[in-house]
Amino acid sequence: MNFYLPIAEISINIYVLLSLGVGIGFISGLFGIGGGFISSPLLILVGVPPAVAVGSTTVQVFASTSTGVINHYQKKNIDYQMGITMIVGGVFGTLTGVLLLNNLQNIGAIDNYLSSIYVVLLLGTAIFILYETAKVNIFYKNKKFKLHQHSWIHGLPFKFKYRKSKLYISILAPLFIGFGIGLLTGFTGIGGGFILIPCMIYLLGMTTISVIGTSLFNITIISLISLFLQIAINQNVDFVLAIILIVSSSLGAAIASRVIEKLDQENLKVLFGVLLVIIASFLLYELFRTPNNLYRIDYV
Amino acid sequence: MFKVIFTILLISCSSISWSAKFSLDKFNIEINSNFLGEEVVLFGQKDDGKDLIIIFEGTEKQGKLFKKSKKGLFWINNRKDLDKIPSFFAIFSTPKKSINEIFLIPSITRSHFLIQSSFSEKLYQIREALRVKGLYFEDELQSVEGSLFINKFKIPDNISAGNIKVNLYEIKDNKVKNFSQKKLNIQKKGITSRFETMLEEQSLVYAVILVIFSIVFSLISNWLFRRR
Incomplete structure (x- = not known):
């Protein structure tokens, strides 16, 4: 059964879309991620125009993180000082990302650039996950290692006291991290939690208790800003596609929450890493293969 | 079964709006959430001794034409901005005429931007790009029972809203002897x-x-x- 997506201006099989949403939600639920960096490339692979995939994924990211923020707000797990500093950087990053997307869409290079970035992100994440799993289970088995070490970041100027996280670090570090995540959100539609959380732990040295809540707070606000900018500048957010993704991914996340305890976490991580490599391989193939059609028309 | 439907349609049209020698089974198409494209039946009667060319031409819109070319490992898009690209273009003829044969009839090609010149690389590229999207095709009108003709075709789901002009040309010796026009309206609802x-x-x-x-x-x- 096909379904018409009014902004994407294509009809797509509803079962494909629902399975995709459930699958993304399932993976998100298993690994505690927003799922944006999987949903955008998968939507492109099933035929949704790249710009619409990016815009609609932003809505899904906003929806999936906003409910999490409410929980962490109630548990007082959010470092608002840190969150707002990153959001300030994030606003500029998001605007840059959305304008970059608009520019690349105009010159017709959006598919190449987006696919390349997704390939780097997916492969990078896969390598990181597989390496971390190997490190814990093979290289450093039964050994303790420090999560946080002092680096050049702690020597930067304009230091500020972040009371909740008990940190005295330069304001530039969270500003730049916020800018980078905002740029990623605006340009690719992903929330960027899988990059933000390691940055907050390993680079800034935040405690894990406030990391999840603060990253969710940051991603929710940045994806909200990105959503408004995408609609105003690129007009690429498909209402119908976004709602289908939200509902189906919630179902997937609910299924994941029920099976998560029955599954071996380490095997799951390896499986996830392999899945990311497979998606990246498909995108790579699409990037380098001789196209079936040399000509394309986009109406303005 | 199809012949019965066709005959009923022909009779019904003759009593309603049979001013020219062709008609469609519908003149309004609505794009809604269930829209998966729409099949349209084109049918009519031709005069013996004259060829028939029917051209469907959608509203002209601004657009961008991209041509992929290989640079290094990547396929790069080269862009051309265009002022008027028809949202849909289809050519039906009986007996079957190739696009090169239609190029020999200037009174037709003058009226349709997409087939204005047989030598234009740009127009060829636009036609190919539209063909990929299912928005351009050429087909033969099928003859049934003497001078009657019929054809079924699909308006694809990526069609833009607006009017599609349906132009009928009766041709003899590469000259247009008769012309009539109807409109197929496509609306988003x-x-x-x-x-x-x-x-x-x-x-x-x-x-x-x-x-x-x-x-x-x-x-x-x-x-x-x-x-x-």
């Missing part, structure tokens, strides 16, 4: 149309509604799926 209009004209309202909907849907789905 229902919630689909409202979303698109809202996104274009009231993007702030669209964004606010989308935010509210996404929070509400997310909360409801979380509550529904997690409670049991």
Whole structure:
């Protein structure tokens, strides 16, 4: 059964879309991620125009993180000082990302650039996950290692006291991290939690208790800003596609929450890493293969 | 079965709007959330001794034409901005005429931008790009029972709203002897149309509604799926 997506201006099989949403939600639920960096490339692979995939994924990211923020707000797990500093950087990053997307869409290079970035992100994440799993289970088995070490970041100027996280670090570090995540959100539609959380732990040295809540707070606000900018500048957010993704991914996340305890976490991580490599391989193939059609028309 | 439907349609059209020698089974198509493209039946009667060319031409829109070329390992898009590209273009003829044969009839090619010149590389590229999207094709009208003809074709789901002009040309010795025109109207209707209009004209309202909907849907789905 096909379904018409009014902004994407294509009809797509509803079962494909629902399975995709459930699958993304399932993976998100298993690994505690927003799922944006999987949903955008998968939507492109099933035929949704790249710009619409990016815009609609932003809505899904906003929806999936906003409910999490409410929980962490109630548990007082959010470092608002840190969150707002990153959001300030994030606003500029998001605007840059959305304008970059608009520019690349105009010159017709959006598919190449987006696919390349997704390939780097997916492969990078896969390598990181597989390496971390190997490190814990093979290289450093039964050994303790420090999560946080002092680096050049702690020597930067304009230091500020972040009371909740008990940190005295330069304001530039969270500003730049916020800018980078905002740029990623605006340009690719992903929330960027899988990059933000390691940055907050390993680079800034935040405690894990406030990391999840603060990253969710940051991603929710940045994806909200990105959503408004995408609609105003690129007009690429498909209402119908976004709602289908939200509902189906919630179902997937609910299924994941029920099976998560029955599954071996380490095997799951390896499986996830392999899945990311497979998606990246498909995108790579699409990037380098001789196209079936040399000509394309986009109406303005 | 098809012949029966065709005959009924022909009779019904002769009593309603049979001014020219062709008609369609529908003159209005609505694009709504169930729209998966629409099959249209083109039928009519031709005079013996004359060839027939029927050209469907959609509203002209601004657009961008991209041509892929290989640079290094990557396939890069080269862009051309275009002022007027028809949203749909189809050529039917009986007996079957190739596009090169139609190029020999200037009174037809002059009226249609997409087939104005046989030598234009740009027009060829536009035709190919539209063909990929199912928005350009050439086909033969099938003859049934003497001078009657019929053809079924699909208006694809990626069609833009607007009028499609249906132009009938009767040809003899590469000259147009008779011409008539009808219009096939394509409209966006229902919630689909409202979303698109809202996104274009009231993007702030669209964004606010989308935010509210996404929070509400997310909360409801979380509550529904997690409670049991």
